[in-house]
Amino acid sequence: MLRRIGTTHVVSPLSSFFSSVASARRLQMTAVSASQAREHADAPEAVEMNFLQAINSALDLALSRDEKTVVFGEDVAFGGVFRCTLNLSKKYGSQRVFDSPLSEQGLVGFAIGMASAGWKPIAEVQFADYIFPAFDQIVNEAAKMRFRSGGHFHCGGLVIRSPSSAVGHGGLYHSQSVEGFFNHCAGIKIVMPSTPSDAKGLLLQCVEEEDPCIFFEPKRLYRSMVEPVDPGYYTIPLGKGKILCEGRDVTIVTYGAQVGVAMKAAERAAQEGISVELIDLRSLKPWDREMVTQSVRKTGRVIVTHEAPKTSGIGSEIVSCITQDCFLSLEAPPMRVCCLDTPHPLNERLYLPNELKVCEAIKYITGY
């Protein structure tokens, strides 16, 4: 089975793990330089967690908090292929943390059924690339259930979490960022965090939301991104972005693993005297349009960058809204720095919107 081979490949070899740890330390240092303190990261009892541990902590708290909460998906019982569900089956029992058959449309349909009966299913789709078999269940069923029943039924308790985005060698089917497809669908919420503490707070918020939510986890951050995380229960509201560093000359809007790339580019630009304001959207649907608008009215320039392909990606919606909201403030055409409009190749070095591509965009737009 191709997917199993891909799975094995993703979590090894160790050499890439070690190099990603080194990268994580560097990334963490740059994160600390942000002028705005991260929510909950300064809690007195903060514990060092990587991304997957933060997810595990969120699931643990969700399960302990409400007995109607269940976690299921392919291979989640033993701890999941990325270890996000480690020990949960032992702790809460096999009736609350269990494996599903290998069928994404069945998995999501099953979750919709549970949610409509009042449960809070947290369904895992093993890779975002494999969420498409469930596309009909999500778009035609989950998203429209409350609307079409006039409020008589709903599946608001549903959360679908899924590893997403590039990982270095995932090829076509273990690297996709698919949030752009779902953004055109009314009735669902979409979240993609970029740090462990945001991941935990946002996931717990999704569990509490009264609308079906899709929670994407940038998988290359699972082990590489480490930071202090509040071990207790907390939520972060959806629809609120975060300003990671303030700037005067250009606004960069991004989310997910691309936040780290944009931050490096912003630092490089700072060395040349360009002041970048960096916004992590975190929540993509609904998104923080007000924060972005205020920022762009101040800076007059904007670059939207994401790992998904450019055409009809979330960036196109953001740019269209910015042009409408900030027409009189824009000093240069809004730019999009995204993956190319092709499938995700095996060799992704020139495909991803890397630090240099973002830097080049910063130079171009400030020199317009």
Place this chain on the structure above:
Amino acid sequence: MLRRIGVTHVVSPLSSFFSSVASARRLQMTAVSASQAREHADAPGAVEMNFLQAINSALDLALSKDEKTVVFGEDVAFGGVFRCTLNLSKKYGSQRVFDSPLSEQGLVGFAIGMASAGWKPIAEVQFADYIFPAFDQIVNEAAKMRFRSGGHFHCGGLVIRSPSSAVGHGGLYHSQSVEGFFNHCAGIKIVMPSTPSDAKGLLLQCVEEEDPCIFFEPKRLYRSMVEPVDPGYYTIPLGKGKILCEGRDVTIVTYGAQVGVAMKAAERAAQEGISVELIDLRSLKPWDREMVTQSVRKTGRVIVTHEAPKTSGIGSEIVSCITQDCFLSLEAPPMRVCCLDTPHPLNEQLYLPNELKVYEAIKFITGY
């Protein structure tokens, strides 16, 4: 079966049919006023056809031209629920025009298999609303097959045709315009004509394309839109838009059944001295970016209007590109006039981007 009831409802009552014929006459007269003659409409042997007859003619010619061409889908053998495949099974035999089981993912997967073996399958998905079960087959398989095999295999002969868009009373699942979902996927082409003669030429081009194509047919035009159509074989290249009327003050970009709405709005605006340039994209992926850019550089203002919901619809991609290409020419923020960001309601009078909404946008943008 809910779908059958919906089907029956769509093709009746006769009173709505008669009123739509009257509407078609009016629409046809306005179409004739276009300054640019329609391709092939003035051919010496032109025959009056409505939209469904033009599709039928195209399928007939495709089947006669190449014995590797087959037509299949749910209920196509008896002539199809919209009569697009009428008489084809009798004429070409049940091995070339046949029914499929009621499974969209099976239907499209089957078509991919045939296309990869050198056939030219024209698969029908009965309503665009039911293409989502096949989303994985289209996005992860059809679109990526040539790319991921390094050109060793492809399914370029594949055409998926599907009725699309609102029809007056289709509710949530017989009214959707889903092209915006597919626009984010590299490797497929997307077409949505607005007239019988364009429908025929574009469909025949899709059959000849060496890439998988999705061909959407605005179903309320099936019987209501009548015009002279060349009964012989002809194609219209993909990626080329059409200027329906030239103007100086504002450009309207649209496609599908919305073309008729925009044309009425343009006429109303003309009575107040506003000169509208109306572009029918026809081909959405690839789209005629050059034509739109040239037009907007001339007029300085643009309204993109489509029946699909606004957020992340095709309009957002078009507006983002226009802002990038025409930043120095724009006199007002590009506007989008689309369906609201909700599922398609049963009562769609206030939901659709009707003539008055488009007209209001014209007034706003020219008065900016």
